[in-house]
Amino acid sequence: MFKNQILVPLGEYLVSDDPQKELVTVVGSCVAVILYDRENQIGGLAHIVLPGRRLSIRKNDKSAYYADTGVFLLIEEMIKKKAQKENISAYLAGGASLNSKVDNNETIGRKNIASVVSILRKKDTYIKKKDKDIGGFSGRRVVLDIGTGDVKVRQTAHYKIL
8 A cells, every 4th residue: 555655854843643644754964753652643753953953043944953842842743643642652763974073073963863862761752773773874764654653764875974
């Protein structure tokens, strides 16, 4: 059966309870935060670009652009759709090292992962992750099936740190 695929753009998020939809995004150093409530078949995906807010906000920045706002917005939207907080689990993909190191051998990808994990732990959200789907040197195409909660992650091109 073919499902309606909805692209979640860079720095945005989407929540759905339509079992005929799949939420899709492509990440490199960004992190795809996938939340799913299996009891109520409600899922959401946020495409997180940076770990925290800039000192000055740019005109076209989206609130979900940053982990420190995007994760909270995704959880709030899930609850508005009638997801139960205690039923929500998270899956992470992305956070690859695609660019040069920023400081102390940390890359934006690693900082994004650490920030998202920290926020989800503060919200007492169970995190399911496979090491092959986070970090590394590959971009990833991520698909969340709203009807089943299944997450498919396919690696894209490999990169080397500059």
